[in-house]
Amino acid sequence: MKILFLADVVGKSGRAALSKYLPLLKQEYQIDFVIVNGENSAHGKGITMRIYNAFKTYGVDCITLGNHAFSKREILDHLDECADLAYPNNHPLTPAHQGIRTYGFDGVKLHVVNVLGKSFMSPEPVVSPFELMDQFLSTISSEDMVFVDFHGETTAEKRAFFECYKQNCIAVVGTHTHVQTADEMVDEGCAFISDAGMVGPYQSVLGREIKQCIIMMKENVSLRYRVSEAEAMVCGVVITTDDTTHRAIAIERIQIRPGESL
Ligand SMILES: [Fe+2]
Numbered sequence: 001m002k003i004l005f006l007a008d009v010v011g012k013s014g015r016a017a018l019s020k021y022l023p024l025l026k027q028e029y030q031i032d033f034v035i036v037n038g039e040n041s042a043h044g045k046g047i048t049m050r051i052y053n054a055f056k057t058y059g060v061d062c063i064t065l066g067n068h069a070f071s072k073r074e075i076l077d078h079l080d081e082c083a084d085l086a087y088p089n090n091h092p093l094t095p096a097h098q099g100i101r102t103y104g105f106d107g108v109k110l111h112v113v114n115v116l117g118k119s120f121m122s123p124e125p126v127v128s129p130f131e132l133m134d135q136f137l138s139t140i141s142s143e144d145m146v147f148v149d150f151h152g153e154t155t156a157e158k159r160a161f162f163e164c165y166k167q168n169c170i171a172v173v174g175t176h177t178h179v180q181t182a183d184e185m186v187d188e189g190c191a192f193i194s195d196a197g198m199v200g201p202y203q204s205v206l207g208r209e210i211k212q213c214i215i216m217m218k219e220n221v222s223l224r225y226r227v228s229e230a231e232a233m234v235c236g237v238v239i240t241t242d243d244t245t246h247r248a249i250a251i252e253r254i255q256i257r258p259g260e261s262l
């Protein structure tokens with residue numbers, strides 16, 4: 001089985017890149033299941049019903065989120081309609097015991113889990129990702145496949161989480177920094193990368209308009225978030241699982257910059 005994970009889709013150019021490249025990636029890698037992080041898809045912060053529905057028409061199977069999960073509050077009124085939205089279980093606004101999405105593949109369950117890290121994160125998660133994971137694992141079969149989008153700031157926290165749960169998961173994929181790391185590996189049947197990167201404006205500061213970021217940092221002022229309109233890069237990973245053991249056997253990084261082809 002091949003799972004394509006694409007990292008944080010940022011703004012309009014990120015959404016355009018997703019609609020353009022997703023069909024090509026699915027065909028090129030013979031993808032069975034697509035997970036996309038959409039926490040920055042609506043003007044850089046949050047997601048809306050319109051964007052959720054658009055992602056579904058592009059061919060996304062499950063959408064994960066992050067610290068900006070509910071920046072567009074309208075989505076909170078529509079959570080019942082978003083069966084494929086995996087939102088962070090330990091986000092302060094997440095309804096109790098919701099957010100994890102489960103799918104079936106040839107009699108085996110795949111759980112998509114989205115958690116917030118604690119280190120340098122705002123808003124603060126209500127429970128630690130470790131506590132949440134311990135609780136969740138006690139409710140499922142050890143045969144089930146668990147895919148985790150760990151949304152956090154620090155590489156150390158993500159690596160520690162992977163080391164703690166690699167025997168229970170098929171993948172621990174980091175998101176949030178928008179910068180793809182080169183530390184991908186498979187160990188004990190679990191794929192890992194500290195951060196998968198972003199599907200967002202290449203000429204930007206993590207997706208944000210460059211000039212605005214310079215003013216903010218140089219003059220120490222706070223400005224309203226403005227997403228860069230530059231053409232997007234596409235970052236993510238393809239994870240392969242063994243069809244018999246249902247464990248990960250490979251992880252491949254994807255990074256397509258503007259002007260590059262697959
Ligand atoms: Fe993000």
Ligand SMILES: [Fe+2]
Nearest residue numbers: 066067068176
């Ligand atoms: Fe984030």
